[in-house]
Amino acid sequence: MALITAPHFEAADAFYEALIDAHRDLSAAQSHELNAKLVLLLANHVGEHAALNDALAAARASVLHAGVKPKESL
């Protein structure tokens, strides 16, 4: 896999805080817009096509499978 999924942040907690902070006071629509722009900015920074494809696949798999709990437990 070309995508780095092992910890790679210089400052993980600080990034997370900044991410949430960036959405402060935004409507849901504005937050969607921010996320879309963030994806595009970061995708260009990564550049490598294989890594981007891995990221898209990992994110989609997480939406479709790993994140879903069995219905009974909801």
Place this chain on the structure above:
Amino acid sequence: MDFQQIVFPYRRSADHDARAPLRHPVVVVGAGPVGLSLAIDLALQQVPVVLLDNDDRLSTGSRAICFAKRTLEIFDRLGLGQRVVDKGVSWSTGRVYLRDAPIFSFDLQPETTHERPAFINIQQYYVEGFLAKRAMELPLIELRWKHAVVGVTQEADAVTLQVQTPDGTFALQAEHVIACDGARSSVRQLIGQEAKGRTFKDRFLIADVKMAADFPAERWFWFDPPFHPGQSVLLHKQPDGVWRIDFQLGWDADPEAEKQPERILPRVRALLAHSAMKDAPFELEWASVYSFSCERMERFRHGRVLFAGDAAHRVSPFGARGANSGVQDAENLAWKLAAVMQRRAPDALLDSYCAERELAADENIGHSTRATDFITPKSDVSRLFRDATLQLARDHPFARSLVNSGRLSTASTLHGSPLSTPDRDAFGGALGPGAPALDAPLRRDGRDGWLLRELGTGAFTALLFAGADDESDAHALQQAASGVAPLQVLRVAHDGDGRSAGLRTVVDSSGLIAQRYDGQPGTVVLLRPDQHVCARWRRVSGDAAHAALRRALALH
């Protein structure tokens, strides 16, 4: 001369009164840009052609409008390139606007060292008219107007066509039928085939407007302009003071109502009001409302019937890949059909037409689909990313590479072609096997000229970069081609290199031929009759050239 008023005469043909159907080598169906180009190319290679068209007029309105460099180069070879370029409006710059602000521009041909521009704009009826005139100069072409194909039957050795004319219906036979009869191809329907793909849920108004406007000869594309909010608009300059404007309307627009002048005029006025030409007078020449499909036939060959142009594949117009890819189909097929008809190549060579042009169609459909998805986002999230891309593009150069208002037609590289000989030697540059030849300036006999003009019709060309053994290399190449294919050896020399007795020599005055083809002393680049590279060597041997030529003719 008003090309829109030309009516071609119907003539009763000899086939009509024949007791048994007459047999012709090739019948081409459809006298549009593709069918006419194919007929001319075949006639120039000594193949007689009957060209049938169900109408007696040229196309109505600007239609295809953008003719690409590669198409112009093909027209040069067919003998009408200059006429088309002289009439057309040359351009290479595109500008993209978001609302009323320019976000970026692109230059499709920053180099000036090519004879032809990236594009010209010209009404399709002019191109068809020039092609028809050229076809009428060639005695091997019989152009028959008001001849509609209404029946197709395939036998082992021929195809029988039922043809309807004002004098009634008659039958004729052909060894090969080439259907160039457009997106609603009757030949395709008559053999029970269809083109499959996607239709986009959007409608576009296309208007030809005559006005004394002073916009530059550039392609202007607006996303969400203030004069047509929420949609896109495309503006192109054409000859005769005519401007082509494409307004995106959305899927819910009523195509009949939108075609009416009372709906169209306010849209044009709104565009002008946003320019320096507020209140400029204009008149509407032609308008149409379209929805777009990207689709293709699964196979372009069905026995002795082959398909080219829109009959075989269809794209949305963003990228100008319809007529331009169709003319490339015609060029790909013409030399192969000539070689097969003249018994110089096996029938399998025609299968390579399908292999190569089906892939090219996929590439064109891919580009056209991506552009249409960007211009017409089909989901909320697709629109979210589209709008995000456009907004980022104002400030960040990277996002401009994602903005897709159409990726404009270039000649297809024939990747993985069965006719190409893979490289054994080390080469740099993009012109590997399958690539279309690139033009470059040169001098021959003391006169300035262009490389592509030196390549003939129907023959292979070996570019031989001048080295130590030019004469023996050229001899080996000619021996290799002997009895296989017509071959022209073109020696590419530097300014200081001497003449070489008996060798056709051009001088690479700017060094660009060597640069573009990665030519070193002794390098040989073998070009097919359709000007695609099929093999190249640092040092050529007669055996290698012989094998490459046979391979390029499917003579395995």
